[in-house]
Amino acid sequence: MNRGPATTFEPGVEAAPVIAIDGPAASGKGTIAQGVAAALGYRYLDSGSLYRLVALQASRQKVSFDDEPRLAALADGLELSFADGRTFLSGQDVSEAIRTEEVSALASKVAVLPRVRTALLTRQRAFRAPPGLVAEGRDMGTVVFPDARLKIYLTASAEARASRRYKQLIDKGNSITIQGLLRDIRERDARDSARAEAPLKTAADAVVLDTTDMTADAAVAYVLQQYQTLSAAGSTGGRERSKKA
Numbered sequence: 001m002n003r004g005p006a007t008t009f010e011p012g013v014e015a016a017p018v019i020a021i022d023g024p025a026a027s028g029k030g031t032i033a034q035g036v037a038a039a040l041g042y043r044y045l046d047s048g049s050l051y052r053l054v055a056l057q058a059s060r061q062k063v064s065f066d067d068e069p070r071l072a073a074l075a076d077g078l079e080l081s082f083a084d085g086r087t088f089l090s091g092q093d094v095s096e097a098i099r100t101e102e103v104s105a106l107a108s109k110v111a112v113l114p115r116v117r118t119a120l121l122t123r124q125r126a127f128r129a130p131p132g133l134v135a136e137g138r139d140m141g142t143v144v145f146p147d148a149r150l151k152i153y154l155t156a157s158a159e160a161r162a163s164r165r166y167k168q169l170i171d172k173g174n175s176i177t178i179q180g181l182l183r184d185i186r187e188r189d190a191r192d193s194a195r196a197e198a199p200l201k202t203a204a205d206a207v208v209l210d211t212t213d214m215t216a217d218a219a220v221a222y223v224l225q226q227y228q229t230l231s232a233a234g235s236t237g238g239r240e241r242s243k244k245a
């Protein structure tokens with residue numbers, strides 16, 4: 001029997017719950033979402049990696065970043081897989097290659113294209129499976145999983161985000177400056193927020209969490225506590241707004 005997309009369940013069976021975590025570049029989404037997923041035994045979706053994979057493949061194949069039909073076809077045909085925290089493109093481990101600042105900037109350029117976003121929608125929704133999913137990105141709560149049980153919108157000052165990203169990149173042996181990173185992050189935020197299609201914005205029913213002065217462990221604990229409160233109440237949406245721990 002064809003059961004259709006992963007979001008379709010037998011009548012009477014609740015779709016697997018989703019925790020949607022959105023926010024700007026380097027706001028800690030990845031670390032926090034992975035911590036929450038590990039604590040709950042849920043699956044984890046890093047939706048940004050899909051845009052990064054499209055950007056990497058397009059740049060390798062010298063596809064113009066203005067050629068929307070070709071980029072959408074490329075997004076449609078990506079042969080990707082994830083295993084043990086690594087990301088594979090056509091069987092090749094590209095985990096480091098997709099994290100460079102160059103690919104970050106290119107990813108936010110392909111992400112403005114509606115046909116690329118549409119091509120990636122089904123792939124993202126296919127990650128939803130029991131016992132649940134923690135999905136992070138820019139439009140998890142607004143577009144991809146509007147029925148998410150809990151929606152979190154992470155913020156942090158651009159300076160705090162640049163300094164976190166700086167530490168990560170320096171640890172990996174990259175030579176960059178904080179000033180350069182701050183400029184890149186601001187450019188990416190502006191492009192992600194200004195685009196017409198699925199822009200970065202706070203879902204109306206999201207809990208806003210400012211992590212500027214928070215450790216990742218504290219942020220994970222906060223999200224888990226919000227989720228437990230909602231689950232205990234049998235609720236299906238965010239209830240509080242503008243939380244600052």
Ligand code: C5P
Nearest residue numbers: 047048049051107108111137138139192
């Ligand atoms: O989250 P990350 O920084 O890896 O995402 C890379 C880029 O992919 C973002 O700057 C954004 O333009 C795009 N993106 C998006 N929608 C998502 C996730 C990422 O447009 N859900």
